[in-house]
């Protein structure tokens with residue numbers, strides 16, 4: 118363990134059998150993007166240096182980084198990849214920079230380059246330049262990251278739920294479906310519902326759906342994020358790589374109830390800003406999330422660490438969740454690799470302080486933005502100001518794109 122990092126494997130030419138074929142496979146709804154030879158093996162002898170629970174961006178990147186440090190890694194996800202996920206699907210400049218530093222820029226190759234964000238409040242709208250990001254469906258993005266982890270030697274189990282067990286004789290037990298396995302370290306990356314995080318009182322819930330390309334009004338052109346803000350929440354719309362329109366929202370629970378459902382709530386918010394209607398939007402199969410803003414009871418314990426959304430989350434208006442997830446994965450890897458060699462409570466403290474430094478400060482900024490959005494008057498005032506003086510948005514956009522990449526990768530290995 119902790120041997121020098123091997124060079125990052127480069128993607129195979131011609132798109133590679135796996136990574137390059139992700140977008141079509143995702144659209145076709147294939148059961149797995151991985152070749153059968155990569156799926157053999159199961160839990161094996163039941164003992165690993167590291168088990169990673171959850172294969173979203175946080176888990177897949179952490180598993181890969183641990184494998185690159187010489188650890189034997191089992192990555193478990195309750196879903197099969199490619200799988201959709203309620204998300205705005207915008208990978209911002211900071212996330213792109215983190216991926217570049219990890220040698221993973223190519224996973225974004227099929228993404229749509231983003232130019233700007235159009236924010237609507239009441240009948241006012243402002244366009245703000247937002248370079249550096251791409252939109253990419255979560256089916257394609259997450260499956261590509263999982264493939265990269267497997268290429269580095271990570272063993273993958275799909276379609277199985279995992280649960281953290283108790284510490285036992287220098288290891289931690291993990292229940293993987295019906296089986297019990299042991300690991301020197303467990304990384305909990307199971308998203309919003311993971312790690313028993315406590316929702317903030319009055320937190321909004323998330324919602325999302327994807328609209329087929331032929332139903333999308335031309336108004337919603339590629340390269341622009343459309344953000345409609347309203348009384349009961351906000352709705353973001355963006356074209357992804359195959360022309361479909363990803364729709365992701367955050368709503369007050371009472372608003373959803375009053376409107377009669379997630380789809381009707383989205384139509385109400387879009388109606389407030391007067392943008393073209395997406396016909397049949399309310400009837401599509403909307404998916405909801407648990408309360409969004411939540412704080413983890415603990416970020417780590419004996420032989421386990423929580424990362425990504427499982428370590429706490431704030432409403433997604435600024436679209437940084439994947440940047441935080443990737444930054445937390447890159448930051449935890451050296452700490453967890455050291456913990457594999459020898460457990461010491463100092464590793465827990467190291468992660469708590471790194472999380473505070475790399476993610477916590479950014480989440481506080483996002484929390485303040487989410488509070489401003491609760492006031493329609495304030496939101497309209499901000500949108501009117503930005504409309505008149507778009508230059509005012511520049512420092513915010515620069516900060517968003519800079520984000521935590523440098524801080525996370527500055528952590529000593």
Ligand SMILES: Cc1cc2nc3c(=O)[nH]c(=O)nc-3n(C[C@H](O)[C@H](O)[C@H](O)COP(=O)(O)OP(=O)(O)OC[C@H]3O[C@@H](n4cnc5c(N)ncnc54)[C@H](O)[C@@H]3O)c2cc1C
Nearest residue numbers: 171173174175194195205207279307308323425426438439
């Ligand atoms: C409405 C909305 C819009 C958003 N828009 C954006 C955006 O535009 N840009 C952005 O960067 N972020 C956005 N986010 C945030 C982003 O989606 C998350 O921050 C990001 O997905 C976190 O990654 P993660 O790996 O921590 O968790 P996830 O991506 O949630 O992955 C967790 C994985 O764990 C698996 N899992 C859960 N429990 C178990 C278990 N017990 N056993 C095994 N597997 C398990 C799940 O199947 C899942 O694959 C948005 C979020 C919402 C709700």
